[in-house]
Amino acid sequence: MIAQAQLNNRIDTTNDMPVIQLSHVYKSFGSNRVLQDFTFDLKKGENVVVLGKSGSGKSVLIKCIIGLIKPDSGTINVLGQNIPDLNHSQLDKIRAKVGFLFQSNALYDSMTVRENLEFPLRRHRANMTTNQIDELVREALNSVGLEHTVDMTPSELSGGMKKRIALARTLILKPEIILYDEPTTGLDPITGKEISNLMCELAKKYNTSSIVISHDLNCVKIVADKIVMLIDGKCYAQGSYEDLQTSDDEKIKLFFK
Amino acid sequence: MKSKFLQNFLSETGDISRFTARFFAEAFRPRYELSEFLKQCFFIGYKSLPLVAITAFIMGLVITIQSRPTLVEFGAEAWLPKMVSVSLVREIAPVITALICAGKVGSGIGAELGSMKVTEQIDAMEVSGTNPFKYLVATRVLAATLTIPILVVLADAVSLYGGYLGANIHGVVSWDLFWNQVFDTLAFSDIIPSILKTFFFGFAIGIIGCYKGYNSNKGTEGVGRSANSAVVISSLLVFILDLLAVQIIDLLKLT
Numbered sequence: 347m348i349a350q351a352q353l354n355n356r357i358d359t360t361n362d363m364p365v366i367q368l369s370h371v372y373k374s375f376g377s378n379r380v381l382q383d384f385t386f387d388l389k390k391g392e393n394v395v396v397l398g399k400s401g402s403g404k405s406v407l408i409k410c411i412i413g414l415i416k417p418d419s420g421t422i423n424v425l426g427q428n429i430p431d432l433n434h435s436q437l438d439k440i441r442a443k444v445g446f447l448f449q450s451n452a453l454y455d456s457m458t459v460r461e462n463l464e465f466p467l468r469r470h471r472a473n474m475t476t477n478q479i480d481e482l483v484r485e486a487l488n489s490v491g492l493e494h495t496v497d498m499t500p501s502e503l504s505g506g507m508k509k510r511i512a513l514a515r516t517l518i519l520k521p522e523i524i525l526y527d528e529p530t531t532g533l534d535p536i537t538g539k540e541i542s543n544l545m546c547e548l549a550k551k552y553n554t555s556s557i558v559i560s561h562d563l564n565c566v567k568i569v570a571d572k573i574v575m576l577i578d579g580k581c582y583a584q585g586s587y588e589d590l591q592t593s594d595d596e597k598i599k600l601f602f603k
Numbered sequence: 604m605k606s607k608f609l610q611n612f613l614s615e616t617g618d619i620s621r622f623t624a625r626f627f628a629e630a631f632r633p634r635y636e637l638s639e640f641l642k643q644c645f646f647i648g649y650k651s652l653p654l655v656a657i658t659a660f661i662m663g664l665v666i667t668i669q670s671r672p673t674l675v676e677f678g679a680e681a682w683l684p685k686m687v688s689v690s691l692v693r694e695i696a697p698v699i700t701a702l703i704c705a706g707k708v709g710s711g712i713g714a715e716l717g718s719m720k721v722t723e724q725i726d727a728m729e730v731s732g733t734n735p736f737k738y739l740v741a742t743r744v745l746a747a748t749l750t751i752p753i754l755v756v757l758a759d760a761v762s763l764y765g766g767y768l769g770a771n772i773h774g775v776v777s778w779d780l781f782w783n784q785v786f787d788t789l790a791f792s793d794i795i796p797s798i799l800k801t802f803f804f805g806f807a808i809g810i811i812g813c814y815k816g817y818n819s820n821k822g823t824e825g826v827g828r829s830a831n832s833a834v835v836i837s838s839l840l841v842f843i844l845d846l847l848a849v850q851i852i853d854l855l856k857l858t
Contacts, residue, residue, distance in 0.1 A: 437732075452723040452727035453727075472634070515731075
């Protein structure tokens with residue numbers, strides 16, 4: 347079992363300073379213990395994939411990191427601040443530096459693509475002129491290759507396009523960290539691969555660190571600098587794709603069959 | 604069984620009170636979402652206008668037609684404009700308009716926010732560091748509180764016009780005579796309290812619609828349930844508030 351023996355990180359470009367530190371995090375819903383003594387670090391510039399079975403608490407984990415769910419105990423340090431201790435306005439300031447891509451995209455139905463992208467900008471960059479906002483919207487749409495959709499509504503977009511627009515909205519505030527909740531779920535393999543490649547390109551372009559929740563091994567292979575196995579609420583093992591793929595541990599093998 | 608019902612009732616009342624307290628804490632602090640507030644005023648006020656106007660017109664017409672035979676029996680037909688105007692302005696137009704809005708606006712807000720909740724759009728606003736409560740709840744509650752009284756004033760006017768037509772179906776009352784009698788009868792003590800109470804009706808409709816939608820869960824089934832319970836609770840609250848308003852007006856001897 348690889349267990350706590352942390353394997354070498356294959357990325358050389360990262361520096362050692364963790365941008366996210368989770369220490370002894372516990373979270374239960376009634377009698378269902380989702381996270382139990384979960385401990386893990388995300389270093390600057392690193393892309394970590396959290397792999398685990400459905401219902402194992404992967405989404406709960408990133409929702410705890412962004413402050414949507416409060417853990418029962420433990421510390422969640424994001425960019426130097428312990429998330430469970432923050433009030434609403436302090437959380438808002440941290441959230442402007444942490445992007446979150448929802449599994450369902452969560453685009454605002456009643457707004458056009460432009461308004462979806464402008465929404466966080468108008469609130470966090472209140473001193474920006476309309477021209478500057480337009481420029482940033484164009485730049486974000488350009489990075490996901492969908493400049494022509496600016497005046498469309500989410501209902502007019504395909505699944506892959508929605509995912510790209512949601513990614514553009516996540517990137518528009520130029521976050522330091524991005525949390526992806528199953529970014530390729532519900533997409534065909536080709537679009538899924540395109541999204542995974544796009545995530546890698548954007549991580550390099552914007553110099554972001556990221557945590558990706560995924561079941562899609564193609565996506566994991568493309569995106570992951572490191573994989574964290576979330577089993578029984580714990581960080582069961584971590585390492586590179588190749589390290590875990592060749593592991594002898596039965597629980598880990600199940601994921602790579 | 605009874606204790607479970609009581610427990611749920613008290614728990615829900617507590618949650619609504621906390622939600623209302625949060626509204627007051629957030630609504631009057633910058634940043635103000637003016638464009639969303641104006642958009643909601645347009646949806647709640649302007650878009651409800653035809654429905655409110657038609658209902659008010661029919662109510663005015665029907666009340667006049669129904670009241671006439673009784674007044675004729677007592678030889679008091681000439682009192683028809685007076686009686687109709689007092690009933691419409693004091694009670695019927697405000698309550699009927701509020702109930703129409705509880706149905707249209709309350710269910711609309713409940714369903715809209717409910718579907719935003721279950722599709723994680725509210726969470727998306729939250730994680731982007733914007734305040735969804737301020738953007739979604741404060742604007743809608745304020746818009747409902749301010750536009751429903753305006754709709755009631757319009758409903759008063761339209762229902763009185765319906766009353767004028769109703770008075771002329773079986774009798775003849777001139778335009779001047781009708782309106783002279785109406786304005787001779789109506790005093791500020793009739794109009795002001797009846798409009799003041801509609802601010803509370805509007806607030807109740809807005810806050811319940813938002814509370815139910817904002818706390819929606821269990822997928823699409825939950826959205827339907829939110830919209831439904833928003834209408835039921837806000838309609839009931841309209842009657843309870845009306846009862847309280849009548850008692851207060853009576854105690855203060857404003858009539």
